[in-house]
Amino acid sequence: MTKRIKERRIRMSVYDGLNAANEHMLEVAKACAAAAAKAPTLTGQLDLRMEILTDDDLEPIIQVLETLGKTSAFQLHDASAFRTYKNKGILPPILLMGADLTKPPMWHCGGCGFSDCGEYLKYVSKNKGVGIGAYGPSCLWKVIDFGIACDHACACAAQHRAEARILFSVGAVSLFLNHLEGCSFILGLPIGPVGQFRWFDRMPWTKVLSYDQRMMVQMAGAPNLFMAFSGGGKPIIKTKPRWWEEPTFMKVEPDEEFIKAEAKGQAEVYEKIMKLAGVLDEDEED
Template identity: 30%
Template sequence: MAILELTKAEKEKILVDIARLAAAAGEGAQRICGGPSNIKSVILTGEDIANIRDAILPLCGDDGRLNMYMYGDWKGLDEVIKNDEPMAILVMGTDATRSHLGWNCGACGFATCGEFNKHAREVREGPTRGRGTAQGGPCCMWLLQDFGIAVVTAAAAVYEMGVPTRIHTSFGSMAVACGYLDGCMQALGISVGPWRLGTWDEWYNRPTMKGTFSLEDIYGDLWRCFPTHFAGFNGRGRPLTKTDPAWQAKGIYCAHVYDEEYENKRKAAGAKFAEVTAQIRQKVQERRQQGGK
């Protein structure tokens, strides 16, 4: 009997096969709405993972401070690519902006599915095309729940095969922006690997981020993102803000302000992101026209 040693290519093929099985599990999962599946799946490896990495960075800024959380995903992918490690990304997408149900449940905010579809079509055809920061809308809540069921089922399938995994909003959004899932308004990415010891820490504790930001950076970012977690009792309508252990004596309150410096950085990042993703979309389209996978 032959003794087989797993090469990088063989490891990558195994991860791709696991991603295929996970896609089958996700697309075949039990759904609330029934009917044909409107979920699309793509598996990214090699150059295409590098494209996702390159698309993420402009939104974070070179130092990561524009989006410290997405920067963690960028840095994780960057380490994988630099170390030439086997990995796959399963991206699943859908379009929950078109409802065929006729249930008229009102969960979307409209009295009937017909009213929702009319509004959603106007948004899709408008200047924003319904794209938010990460996902698109407005959405039928039932179709969106079906999509969530499919994605978590796929991620669970990867986990059951003993491979580290996590669901990433960033990977899904970048895949749509780069042209891998045209026709999808919502998308989520599922990391399959990388193939290495201690990968659980890579996507959860993220040791690659150690030393990137100071404690003050992290605390300040959390405070800005989740002010209600740091608010005192709001019985008088203006709760004190818990900036540090002595918060009760300091009398610091939240306020809405226009941050011109941050807005200028954010707009410049958006312009750079549009430039980078347009270049990637062009490459992806050219490969498809040439019959490349």
């Protein structure tokens, strides 16, 4: 008697390649966190802390970036990208990495400018303040260690062929929204979405500003990259291909209108942060 052996076909689901790749970015973010934790620091005392934020957990950060973007093209860059990716359903996970960089290893090296770590700590205990997005002053050794850890996370993303770019803006906003409690400095690393140079070309920005506006932002943000010889005392900015014809000169002057707009924008940002952090009720007015 012959036995018939029936071959059982195992049916596999068909996945959309791009969707599957974007879903995989969360696993890449986990790998990046592992790489950062394994980074060979100099002091061995970094005490790195990390979180991975996804989906709706990113909305408060996006809202603050959008508020900052009213007066700063730097934050507008990031806000427009995140909002576009969320609207398209491809919002990437973000790996937050932070540490308390104000705690020295007690090596008394003097690199911070103080005679020893004790004098440094005395100063920090009375003068620990916030700059534009971090608390300080910081121990140089801890800054180096933190940079090493973040570098390893970025390298891991590159090894996985994932779109990524370390962002100061996301880290600063996360710090003010009480992520990674106890850290004096945080950086954010978006992992994805799948594409080509998404965090460098910033194509969503083209939908927010016109070409002329983008060019002005680039020239104002990095005038040295557009400057002709400045030794004559009236530096020319290369605003067009034939820039030497009807040249445009750089002028340094006060801007009271912008100062007022920036102060108003900062007040809006602080109010937004306090509401999102639960310090201020949503319907509470100034």
